[in-house]
Amino acid sequence: MSLLTDLITKAKAQNPQLGADLEREFRALSSRLSFGLNFERHRPEAVELPQRPVRRGDTVRILPPRGTTTKGDQRLWVVESLHKAKNAAVLRLMDSAAPETQTVATDDLVVVAEFRSTIYPGLISTGKVSRGGGKPWHTVISAENYHALKALTWTHRGKVDAIYIDPPYNSGARDWKYNNDYVEADDLYRHSKWLAMMERRLIIAKELLNPTDSVLIVTIDEKEYLRLGLLLEQVFPEANVQMIASVINPKGTARANEFSRIDEYIFFVKIGDAQLTRWKRDMLTDRDYSEDEDVRWRGLARTGRKGLRPHNPGSWYPIYVKIDGSGIHSVGDTVPMGAPDPVKAPAGTVVVWPPSSDKQQYSWSVVPETLRELMRRGAVRVGRVDMSRKSVPIYYLSFNQLQRIEDGDIKIVGRAADGTLDIAYAEGSRSTAPKTVWNMTSHDAGSHGTNLIRALLPGRRFPFPKSLYAVEDALRFFVKEKPEAVILDFFAGSGTTAHAVMRLNRQDNGNRQCISITNNEVGADEQKSLRERSLRAGDSDWESRGICDYITKPRVQAAITGKTPDGEPIKGDYKFTDEFPMADGFEENAEFFTLTYETPVGVSYQTAFSRIAPLLWLRAGSVGRRIDKLPAAGWDVADSYGLLVDLDTATDFLKAARKAKSLRVAFIVTDDERRFQALSRRLPEGVETVRLYESYLTNFAFANGDSA
Ligand SMILES: C[S@@+](CC[C@H](N)C(=O)[O-])C[C@H]1O[C@@H](n2cnc3c(N)ncnc32)[C@H](O)[C@@H]1O
Structure with a gap:
């Protein structure tokens, strides 16, 4: 790109009109360039369906003779007509300028579903x-x-x-x-x-x-x-x-x-x-964190490269700890880099600073306002004080842990005199983030x-x-x-x-x-x-x-x-x-x-229904009895769903639907939207109503086109 813009600049200098024209074209092109993953979509995708019977209008391939291991003819053909008695099909070559037809035994054909036709x-x-x-x-x-x-x-x-x-x-x-x-x-x-x-x-x-x-x-x-x-x-x-x-x-x-x-x-x-x-x-x-005994309090002192004072200038401040080690008296304000540290501590306290050596100064894990807020919530405590080693460890609970207290994962067992929380994992909640x-x-x-x-x-x-x-x-x-x-x-x-x-x-x-x-x-x-x-x-x-x-x-x-x-x-x-x-x-x-590919023509309602019956059951949560046949009574109510086929029997259907304990879905077969709405209103609250067309398979016509 930068080389192109350089060239355009040069062109502008030599021939302003040419340069301007080039720049306009370049802008138009680059605004059309989509960023992200660019790839060939390879349309359409197709799969062979070896178990699907061949029907007129199908796209098919001719299989190589049995016993051979070669790939065979990969061209696609359309079935123009079928001669059932002869077990043969007349085929026309697809997408070809020169018309070519031939008659082939149907046993030697395999149906190909292209991802651009409608499937049932x-x-x-x-x-x-x-x-x-x-x-x-x-x-x-x-x-x-x-x-x-x-x-x-x-x-x-x-x-x-x-x-x-x-x-x-x-x-x-x-x-x-x-x-x-x-x-x-x-x-x-x-x-x-x-x-x-x-x-x-x-x-x-x-x-x-x-x-x-x-x-x-x-x-x-x-x-x-x-x-x-x-x-x-x-x-x-x-x-x-x-x-x-x-x-x-x-x-x-x-x-x-x-x-x-x-x-x-x-x-x-x-x-x-x-x-x-x-x-x-x-x-x-x-x-195994489930074997952990105690909730871990975090050390407030921050060390390591990221803990250095210049990386966290707001977290260098004094903490005044009661001399008897019984808790924190107060928290001082941030001392800006280069400013002198305060020297006076309140009476009865000892001042504690983040760790430091002659060469380095580190920081606390949080800024003073946060520490004060944590103290108000009882989430800061002083560890075992050892004045001989000048060690005054201070611990705190993260907001994440405080949230876990609110969620009940960690329970409050008691409080120390200064209000500090005494906490433990609730039963079964010793866990960690993966x-x-x-x-x-x-x-x-x-x-x-x-x-x-x-x-x-x-x-x-x-x-x-x-x-x-x-x-x-x-x-x-x-x-x-x-x-x-x-x-x-x-x-x-x-x-x-x-x-x-x-x-x-x-x-x-x-x-x-x-x-x-x-x-x-x-x-x-x-x-x-x-x-x-x-x-x-x-x-x-x-x-x-x-x-x-x-x-x-x-x-x-x-x-x-x-x-x-x-x-x-x-x-x-x-x-x-x-x-x-x-x-x-x-x-x-x-x-x-096994998924089947139905044809919307020539399939009786009863057969068509038996193939979509599992889809209704799946939609209702795949639970309990399935209604596998069109009910002779005009309606049926199974465990999780009901089916109303004959609207004249709606009263009985509604009665049974109201009695059913775990009904989730009611399927109502009608082409009449108004009657469907009227019936939906009479079903118990919380039951999802779904309208099915009377020609069952049209409910499940999926435009097999590419959404990509
Ligand atoms: C890597 S294996 C999955 C293994 C599986 N996780 C296991 O533990 O056994 C991928 C599977 O996807 C199936 N597969 C590949 N393309 C498919 C497609 N277009 N439709 C359905 N299944 C497909 C293959 O048959 C293959 O068994």
Whole structure:
């Protein structure tokens, strides 16, 4: 820039008109330059949906012949017509100037969902495990997360308390795909593809988070942490973003000519009034603060470089301590630098100055006015006086500690004769603020991630699960005080987050619920061997080896039941914060779903309803009975929600709704806004009313366009 302005100045000197024109253009250009993270958005993003039946109008790819491991034709085609009897489709090449058509067997096609068409998501239940009585259900959804997040904007807008995600780290080692292709280390666009993928999902995630009080937690390593940090600031400009370093592999990964890597990073994006709860660990050391006996008073004397008098000129003043050591008589005023110190002390007192030597003068920790205010509140005390060593230690309580007295964490046990507080930690509140470097043995991903999965699912492997205890600790800081919290992980992988939430619930009898979303990808190596066995994505033998079906759902099931998929009790114990045999399991409920893509035409109301039924139940808090079918009586009232389909039966519906004890939502099916309003007014206060269109699927039409 400065070179350009220099050149413009030179041009002005030689040819004023040319210089002025150049300057005008330069100004216009530079005002258009946006600062921050600039990257190619790679529109549109697309995913293959191998299990979706092919329909007319769909965008599809032609699969390579079975048994081959080559990539095949990557071009996109549109299905012009279908010949069901012949099991064939007539295809037209998309976005091509030269018209090209061909007829292909429908079995050799895979539907491609581009992120620019409208989708009608539904959910099909694929199993459940229930040991939690009336507690809310955890859910695991097998889906492309972008589409599942879109569906959640209907069920959970502004309702999510915490999101924990561990996205692909973009390592270049076939750890994720963009538009069906692994993003390799030599891809020139690998950073912008990753950013485009993340930005799209974070923008929807933001719509789900409670704007007044929630947190987004994202883990990442050295490959993308710089870009992720900027992206988070850009998507959440009003939030407080903090990054911490977390040791997850103390042995280290050796790299040629590089430091051996032992840590990764965790971004905490605090939204609204999100409060960080203190805990018994500082996360850096082994110290257990819950074992602390006494509240620590701070020394008033400030030493070290930052404590030098010139850095704190207002904090050099005398304190007059009663000669018998029974307390402070009074506090003098600040002595400006260069001015003489007062020599006279009030009778019966000894003067105490901040520490000093021949060379240096230090300071007190606070200015005189603050010290006087603290004294009025009984928050300053004199320690053991030893006149022979001229030692008169003075201690004080910080405003933070005074706040903790007000909050009840620290209780006042009594007062000394001079009014000084006698304080102690209230039961269970010995805690500290966590530090920004975490070094916990419990966070070792190998021992408490990989090995844990081995115990839960013998013989099955998942690449790089997080340590269960690391996720538990990260979440605890923000959901400890929220026993009903809704937690979401949309890169759920092996399901560690759901497992951690169950552990947190057990520690305080909580009712937190976790929504886990993950796709059903098969690892790169296994894909090759499955292809060699003539299998394709979409075949049941292939899908059963996908992450969600093979790992996530069985892991959550094993954690709850305490049994491996073979029905054997899980070997080993949970460690650290809450130790008990893994075979005990958890008293929790979980249901498993697969996201479907419905078509608004040709689907009967009954079928359409059964696919959206889980969405209504999710919106009402995933608790209690679900209304899975359109009620024959015209209405139904379950535990947490009611459904009115036939307005002529409204009187009975309202009667039942008023009787229901824990009704949260009433869904009313009508195209008539006026009648909807009239009925809403007659429902009990506090019940949220939601109107559904009579053609069910139109309620769930999500413009799949890019918000980014
Ligand atoms: C790094 S892993 C998460 C591991 C997890 N934290 C654990 O402890 O097991 C990321 C996961 O996100 C899933 N994933 C990646 N892209 C996805 C997408 N677009 N939609 C849904 N899931 C996706 C992958 O299948 C992978 O299992």
